[in-house]
Amino acid sequence: MDFAFTREQQMFKKEIIRFAKKEIVPRVQEHDLKEAFDFESFRKLGEFGILGLHFPEEYGGSGADVVTTVMAGEALGEAGVDGGLTLAYGAHSFLCADTIFCHASDALRKRYLPGLISGKYIGCMGLTEPDAGSDVASMKTTAEKKGDTYVLNGSKIFITNGPIADVAVIYAKTDPEQAHGGISAFIVEKGTPGFSAGPPLIKMGVRTSQTSELFFDNCEIPAENLLGAEGEGFTMALQTVEWDRSALLTPFVGAAKYMLNACADYAKKREQFGRPIGKFQATKHKLANIRIFYEAAQSLAYRIAWYKDQGRPLNHLEAAVAKLFVGDWSMGPANDAMVLFGGYGYCHEYNMERIFRDSRLAPIGGGTSDIQKMIISKLI
Amino acid sequence: MNYDFTEAEHALFADIAGQVNALGDPAALEQRDPSEKGWQIRRVMETLAQTPYLKLGLQPAEDYNGQLTLMGAMEVLAGISPSAYLAVESAARLFGRAVGSWGNSAQKEKYLDPILAGQGLGALALSEGAMNIENEPLATIGEKHGDSVLVTGTKQYVINASIADWIAVAGVCEGASALFIVESGDPGLSVDAPLQTPGYQGTPISAITLDRCEIPAGQVISPATGDDMPAVLRTWENQILLGASLGISKTAFETARDYAKSHRSGGKPVIAYQEVGFKLAEMLTMLQTAQLLAYRTAWTLETSPDEAYELMLSAKVFCTESAEQICSEAMKILGGSGYISGNRAELAYRCAKYGQIAGISTEIARVKIGDAALGYRK
Numbered sequence: 001m002d003f004a005f006t007r008e009q010q011m012f013k014k015e016i017i018r019f020a021k022k023e024i025v026p027r028v029q030e031h032d033l034k035e036a037f038d039f040e041s042f043r044k045l046g047e048f049g050i051l052g053l054h055f056p057e058e059y060g061g062s063g064a065d066v067v068t069t070v071m072a073g074e075a076l077g078e079a080g081v082d083g084g085l086t087l088a089y090g091a092h093s094f095l096c097a098d099t100i101f102c103h104a105s106d107a108l109r110k111r112y113l114p115g116l117i118s119g120k121y122i123g124c125m126g127l128t129e130p131d132a133g134s135d136v137a138s139m140k141t142t143a144e145k146k147g148d149t150y151v152l153n154g155s156k157i158f159i160t161n162g163p164i165a166d167v168a169v170i171y172a173k174t175d176p177e178q179a180h181g182g183i184s185a186f187i188v189e190k191g192t193p194g195f196s197a198g199p200p201l202i203k204m205g206v207r208t209s210q211t212s213e214l215f216f217d218n219c220e221i222p223a224e225n226l227l228g229a230e231g232e233g234f235t236m237a238l239q240t241v242e243w244d245r246s247a248l249l250t251p252f253v254g255a256a257k258y259m260l261n262a263c264a265d266y267a268k269k270r271e272q273f274g275r276p277i278g279k280f281q282a283t284k285h286k287l288a289n290i291r292i293f294y295e296a297a298q299s300l301a302y303r304i305a306w307y308k309d310q311g312r313p314l315n316h317l318e319a320a321v322a323k324l325f326v327g328d329w330s331m332g333p334a335n336d337a338m339v340l341f342g343g344y345g346y347c348h349e350y351n352m353e354r355i356f357r358d359s360r361l362a363p364i365g366g367g368t369s370d371i372q373k374m375i376i377s378k379l380i
Numbered sequence: 381m382n383y384d385f386t387e388a389e390h391a392l393f394a395d396i397a398g399q400v401n402a403l404g405d406p407a408a409l410e411q412r413d414p415s416e417k418g419w420q421i422r423r424v425m426e427t428l429a430q431t432p433y434l435k436l437g438l439q440p441a442e443d444y445n446g447q448l449t450l451m452g453a454m455e456v457l458a459g460i461s462p463s464a465y466l467a468v469e470s471a472a473r474l475f476g477r478a479v480g481s482w483g484n485s486a487q488k489e490k491y492l493d494p495i496l497a498g499q500g501l502g503a504l505a506l507s508e509g510a511m512n513i514e515n516e517p518l519a520t521i522g523e524k525h526g527d528s529v530l531v532t533g534t535k536q537y538v539i540n541a542s543i544a545d546w547i548a549v550a551g552v553c554e555g556a557s558a559l560f561i562v563e564s565g566d567p568g569l570s571v572d573a574p575l576q577t578p579g580y581q582g583t584p585i586s587a588i589t590l591d592r593c594e595i596p597a598g599q600v601i602s603p604a605t606g607d608d609m610p611a612v613l614r615t616w617e618n619q620i621l622l623g624a625s626l627g628i629s630k631t632a633f634e635t636a637r638d639y640a641k642s643h644r645s646g647g648k649p650v651i652a653y654q655e656v657g658f659k660l661a662e663m664l665t666m667l668q669t670a671q672l673l674a675y676r677t678a679w680t681l682e683t684s685p686d687e688a689y690e691l692m693l694s695a696k697v698f699c700t701e702s703a704e705q706i707c708s709e710a711m712k713i714l715g716g717s718g719y720i721s722g723n724r725a726e727l728a729y730r731c732a733k734y735g736q737i738a739g740i741s742t743e744i745a746r747v748k749i750g751d752a753a754l755g756y757r758k
Contacts, residue, residue: 001382001383001384001385001445001448001675001679002381002382002679003381003383003675003676003680004381004683005381067381263753264753264755267754268755278750278754278756281747281750283750284746284747284749284750284753284754285743285746285750287749287753288693288694288697288745288746288749288750288753289746290753291694291749292697292698292749295676295691295695296669296672296694296698299672299673299676300668300672302381303383303672306381306382306383307383318668320661321664321668321669324661324665325669328662370658372661373654373657373658373661373662374654374658374661376661376664377654377656377657377658377661378657380637380660380661380664
């Protein structure tokens with residue numbers, strides 16, 4: 001075993017934190033209050049290279065390994081970037097662009113990846129439906145082959161980046177009689193007749209990310225937009241799970257470090273009963289709980305990334321363990337941080353209530369904690 | 381980066397498990413040994429001496445990774461017998477490590493070599509009634525008296541005290557920290573009867589009193605200049621407790637998991653019920669998280685010990701507190717059979733609390749982690 005990050009990785013993390021504090025964090029509060037997507041920050045993520053870290057250079061990426069890639073998410077969280085922007089980045093780069101990279105034809109890769117990596121295009125992925133959440137086999141959206149086209153009908157829900165996406169990876173049944181084996185994946189472009197997005201859903205947290213329904217009403221797309229072969233969609237969806245449970249988790253890990261630093265600074269300055277509240281053991285106890293969560297969650301998330309770097313396919317047990325831990329165990333530290341700030345913690349200005357709201361997504365998005373428990377209990 | 385143990389390490393872990401299990405039913409090691417010499421523990425020490433176990437972390441061992449390999453090996457032994465583990469570790473990694481770290485060559489030859497050969501048993505006496513969070517000066521005093529030192533003081537919770545050949549007593553001599561090696565039967569040394577404890581019943585834990593106990597000056601060990609001896613000893617204790625927590629957690633989890641797969645209710649194994657399956661999922665999540673934290677702590681102690689302090693404390697809190705939760709949930713899954721004395725989960729549950737109390741307690745650990753975050757403690 002060796003838990004060391006390389007010197008380059010450590011420098012890279014510091015550089016992202018510096019960049020994010022300067023270019024993105026000053027814009028976070030305003031956009032969170034407005035529940036508005038921060039297009040400028042997203043574009044800057046592209047300019048800095050974050051959107052395409054793990055993609056080959058020929059498409060405009062950096063060719064980074066998975067550990068380095070997920071480290072970017074931790075760094076953004078540690079800098080104080082909101083969960084909405086990091087979620088949008090995750091859905092864009094890992095759920096959409098990575099699926100195209102892994103399964104699309106070379107022509108489709110060349111058509112979409114450079115724009116997705118630079119931030120010119122925004123991507124999303126549509127899997128969940130109103131009546132098909134973790135039970136994806138029960139999806140109702142269909143894709144019927146008609147000559148050189150597929151015709152999509154149905155709807156998707158809870159789609160991150162849905163209202164703003166230029167490119168969508170959509171899962172639909174090409175064989176409705178089959179369960180998992182009937183699912184296929186397609187690329188659908190914004191503006192395709194029959195394809196529309198609903199208004200952004202009003203959410204508790206991650207408010208700068210735009211989440212909506214997607215509708216397909218006789219939406220006709222070229223047959224070449226099929227990813228891989230018919231019936232391979234479920235496997236592709238499973239492959240995104242490891243990103244879901246590493247890259248999309250590390251912003252929560254970084255947020256814990258942000259909370260720790262912010263709480264410590266506040267506790268040293270805030271005086272009650274004639275001394276800084278940091279002198280009280282109850283305050284130290286809260287700081288300790290945040291630190292312990294940070295240390296624990298970090299190892300779990302990077303383990304998945306390292307396994308992925310080793311080419312080990314579909315580490316469902318370890319991925320579910322990481323997701324369950326970050327999801328369920330992050331609630332306590334987020335609550336502690338908000339309470340430590342007292343009344344200020346309940347006010348938007350001090351960020352703790354936003355992080356608390358953002359953290360609430362961790363046990364829900366990408367498969368609820370109950371689904372993770374179901375996966376783990378079946379694998380042991 | 382690498383999240384796997386090596387093949388050599390896995391082989392070592394299997395060897396340790398095989399050798400200790402070959403001694404017979406490990407449940408016997410959890411019973412109080414009526415013999416004055418502690419033959420049960422000595423037998424385990426002799427057996428472990430046939431493997432590299434006792435030397436891990438104390439002497440260079442090719443193919444292994446020092447403290448990291450040791451943590452994995454500790455988990456294995458603690459999972460088989462918590463009591464034997466605690467006694468062995470107190471002898472090797474507290475007494476033995478103190479001698480190995482700070483003793484001179486004569487002291488190492490006299491005390492450490494027999495330990496590593498499985499032919500001797502040691503103990504460390506650190507805790508005192510007045511010790512508190514800030515590690516106030518030890519009250520145990522050694523006074524020079526010609527070529528001898530007269531040691532006076534009282535120590536509590538000394539593991540192996542009643543069966544040890546040698547006890548390293550932490551105290552102060554001429555204003556500096558020191559360890560006084562007191563031998564079994566030395567005049568002035570009195571050892572109380574072993575305490576009654578809910579767990580670790582096969583490990584004798586006693587209070588000792590030293591009343592002008594005379595030892596040769598050659599049996600005084602002086603820590604290296606700059607070492608905060610009580611703090612260093614607490615760190616070593618914490619390492620041992622991490623290993624214990626991993627071992628008992630793993631045993632409790634596996635016992636509950638195996639039962640849930642084999643015990644049927646309503647026509648199906650009980651693991652098929654979400655109340656049981658989900659509980660096991662939470663237990664495994666805590667176990668794997670604890671393992672990674674403990675392994676990373678051990679790795680940091682090996683590679684950059686100056687950076688390990690807060691990580692060690694974080695691991696101490698998480699591993700020991702999750703151990704109690706895992707063992708408690710295991711007992712619930714096992715139903716009535718988990719409440720019967722001798723069940724592996726019941727044994728683990730009785731041992732679990734000790735980890736939160738011994739070494740640096742989890743409350744004090746949290747205070748220290750908080751102090752570090754605030755910059756109050758470097």
